Amino acid sequence: MPLSHISATDKARVIAEALPYIQRFWDKTVVIKYGGNAMTDPVLKAAFARDVVLLKLVGLNPVVVHGGGPQIEDLLKRVGKEGKFIQGMRVTDAETMELVEMVLGGQVNKEIVNLINQAGGKAVGVTGKDGRFIRAQKLMMEDKNNPGDLIDIGHVGRITKIDPSLIAFLDSGDFIPVIAPIGVGEEGETYNINADVVAGKLAEILKAEKLVLLTNTPGVLDKDGNLLTGLTPKKIDELVADGTLSGGMLPKIGSALEAAKSGVKAVHIIDGRVEHALLLEIMTDQGVGTLIKSS
Secondary structure (H helix, E strand, C coil), X not given: CCCCCCCHHHHHHHHHCXXXXXXXXXXXXXXXXXXXXXXXXXXXXXXXXXXXXXXXXCCCEEEEEECCHHHHHHHHHHCCCCCCEECCEECECHHHHHHHHHHHHHHHHHHHHHHHHHCCCCEEEEECCHHHCEEEEEEEEECCCCCCCEEEEEEEEEEEEECCHHHHHHHHCCCEEEEECEXXXXXXXXXXXXXXXXXXXXXXXXXXXXXXXXXXXXXXXXXXXXXXXXXXXXXXXXXXXXXXXXXXXXXXXXXXXXXXXXXXXXXXXXXCCCCCHHHHHHHCCCCCEEEECCC
């Protein structure tokens, strides 16, 4: 939206109103899960990159974890494979894992790095295999329809350990880490890990001030499409039980809740389709999504 109709005084007032947030979050870590339309719309991509650079320049330490679902689906279709999901998790056979690593660790990661660098930042792209900083083991998923039964979903990993030293090293050089959600096993195996899960666990390990998850909805919605906020563990259990939360929202809400329980001060699921949603969430009083509370 053009800003030419806004007076210089009003522009200055908007900038000045960010001061208390800059002071509050100075040198604090913010983990951002980047996904959805914000990753595919050119205007939103450019806005996201500028927002991340601005956060870094005013003293915050943004750490970006990205997904890549649409890009993976596009490549799978081009090679004649059909993506399959079970309980919101991608089934990943050996061939699919090679394609996932190609897309996440190569195409998508480097595009985000380039966008941030073009906006004036210093971004560095890594996967969990770099420095073996995201350790993982094979995930066997419990069948929610047959409790006690386990489902093999292929090369999908469960995080066993995150070594924060690589992120600390990059932060010490004023770099912005951009992380592809790929883990490494004890024998060097490659694992695909849900990006929401990686972002949540990383926020815990880094003792982040905020975890922000960008999605393609205004936040968590009830069955009538109304935005829910201030959610508690009890309320989330009720929403899962009655089917309000399902599919791809399950790992997202689970990661958000776990992070909140583990000391991350604020966890937000926000609408990535809104231009500059990141700045609206962090630098203003205007709520743009769902707040997850620990109790």
